[in-house]
Amino acid sequence: MTALIRYQAALLLRSQRWLAPVLLYAVFLAVGVQSGQPVLDSLGYAAAALLPVTAWLVQLCATQEPPAARTVAAAVAGQPRVHLASLLTAAGSAGLLGTAGTVIVLLISDPANVDHTVRVPLLPAALAGLLAAVCCALLGAAVGALCTRPVVHRRGWSVATTALAALLSLVTTGSPAKYAVTGLVTGSLTGAVHIPVLPLICAAAAACAVAAVVCRLTSLRG
Amino acid sequence: MLRGVDLDLPAHTLVRIEGANGTGKSTLLRLISGIDAPTEGRVTGRRPRTAYVPERFPAALPFTAAGYLVHLGRIHGLRTREATGRAQEWLARFGAAGHARTPLSELSKGTSQKVAVAQALLAEPELLVLDEAWTGLDTAARGELDRAVVERVTAGATVVFVDHDPRRLAGAVDVTHRIEGHRLVPVTAAETGDGTAGPRVRIEVTGASGAALPPGLPGAPVQEPRTDGTVRLTVAAVHSDALLRTLLTARPPWHITHVSAAAAPEPTPRTAPSGTRQAR
Incomplete structure (x- = not known):
């Protein structure tokens, strides 16, 4: 599996396809996060921005191999493992991106609540921000995996459904991503830090279930 | 596409699959190599270490020829150093050593095919599946691939191939099957003239x-x-x-x-x- 992930990561890195989603994330942060803003607000925003970016990364990784090269790797390791490696590569890159975003937000934000009256402890805030980012990345990965091959093969439909599903999973009640992000934002009003453990568990379970299903589907639907 | 296929692939065997265009040869090879799963029925036995050579390998991948081979060698389970050595060795055997550092996207069709063949051979697979792998290779490389296939069979591997040239590996083929309708029928040695043709x-x-x-x-x-x-x-x-x-x-x-x-x-x-x- 290490060799497969290394192969997929090298493909992503050298093809420079990663550039567009990374730029999108940078633009999100540049627009929504300014120095001196309350830290929990900014952490929530940065985590939310990671969800569509992760979905996009998953889509890129799942389709980056030309069919001939995919069959060659699939004969060696099996389609499910190759697909899982691409999903893990995308999720891993999103994790790096999310960590970088969280660190930047922590460095430039004001560790206080919305009206700058209550101090917010930085370490719990960092933990909450990081877990919220992971939660959003996992859910974004699940959304991306469901909206690309082997489930959706047509590129146009794939992009459209990804955009819609990413938006819905940020605003729909009951979505772990929404729960984690609102936890941070509402906590910012009073200065209380909510560590999003439950949403993280739910998002991880959803991501694992989706990965298991789509990886099995690859042998049947390509 | 295919129904009622019953195919046994023992070790030390060179298997030829015949059939007209569009009868499902490539589909069968993809099932044999474990790329696709059958919608009905099953493939039994331990999954062997498998390598597959597609008919066309126009891989627009952002790697050099040697770089791609090292990645594939590692996926096959080789160490990086081992994979690097074998990549050079196989590129040299097929007369493509000079292209080791050429990006895959700049390779000619024939040289790309040599890379595709090299990735399959460098890990000494137990099951080698060749889907018209000779197409696009020059004469010397075709001869080298013939020899490499026989080497693999001698070493105990199973090799399954499809090729339009009826004389391909004549004299070395152990079993021939033909796809007729949606079924696979064995072809007897008398029909193929096997063992008598070829130098x-x-x-x-x-x-x-x-x-x-x-x-x-x-x-x-x-x-x-x-x-x-x-x-x-x-x-x-x-x-x-x-x-x-x-x-x-x-x-x-x-x-x-x-x-x-x-x-x-x-x-x-x-x-x-x-x-x-x-x-x-």
Whole structure:
């Protein structure tokens, strides 16, 4: 599996396809996060921005191999493992991106609540921000995996459904991503830090279930 | 596409699959190599270490030829250093050593195909599946691929191939199957003229007195003991390298006294036009 992930990561890195989603994330942060803003607000925003970016990364990784090269790797390791490696590569890159975003937000934000009256402890805030980012990345990965091959093969439909599903999973009640992000934002009003453990568990379970299903589907639907 | 396919793939076997265009040869090869799963029925047995060569390999991948081979070698389970060495070795065998540092996207069609073949051979797979892998290769590389395939079979692997040239690996094929309708039917040796077609090589050897030839010689050569104590072996040319290697590495080793090209035996009369077999 290490060799497969290394192969997929090298493909992503050298093809420079990663550039567009990374730029999108940078633009999100540049627009929504300014120095001196309350830290929990900014952490929530940065985590939310990671969800569509992760979905996009998953889509890129799942389709980056030309069919001939995919069959060659699939004969060696099996389609499910190759697909899982691409999903893990995308999720891993999103994790790096999310960590970088969280660190930047922590460095430039004001560790206080919305009206700058209550101090917010930085370490719990960092933990909450990081877990919220992971939660959003996992859910974004699940959304991306469901909206690309082997489930959706047509590129146009794939992009459209990804955009819609990413938006819905940020605003729909009951979505772990929404729960984690609102936890941070509402906590910012009073200065209380909510560590999003439950949403993280739910998002991880959803991501694992989706990965298991789509990886099995690859042998049947390509 | 395919129904009622029952195919057994034992070790030490070279299997040829025939069939007209669009009958499902590639589908069958993808099932055999474990790329796709059958919608009905199943593929049994332990999954062997498999390598697959597609018919066309226009891989627009952002790697150099050697870089791609090292990645594939690692996926096959080799260490980086081992994979690097074998990548060079196989590119050299197919006359593409000069292209090791060329990006895959800049390679010619033939050289890309050499990379595709090299990735399959470098890990010494137990099951090698070739989907018209010879297409696009130059004459020297085709001959080299023939030899490499026979080497793999001699080493105990199963090789399954499809090729439009009916004489491809003639004399070395153990089993032939043809796709007719949606089914797979075995083709008998008489129909293919197998074992008689293709150039042959005559090898004369002497061994220690009283020593018997090693059992299971590659290509099952025709053995004629001669009065002066030598044995004359006649074998299909594709098997000759593997046979020589077996003889030289046998304990006690055999001494090669003479190697010469033998005339291909007279083709047995058959319904197919004789011109197809002569065209080479």
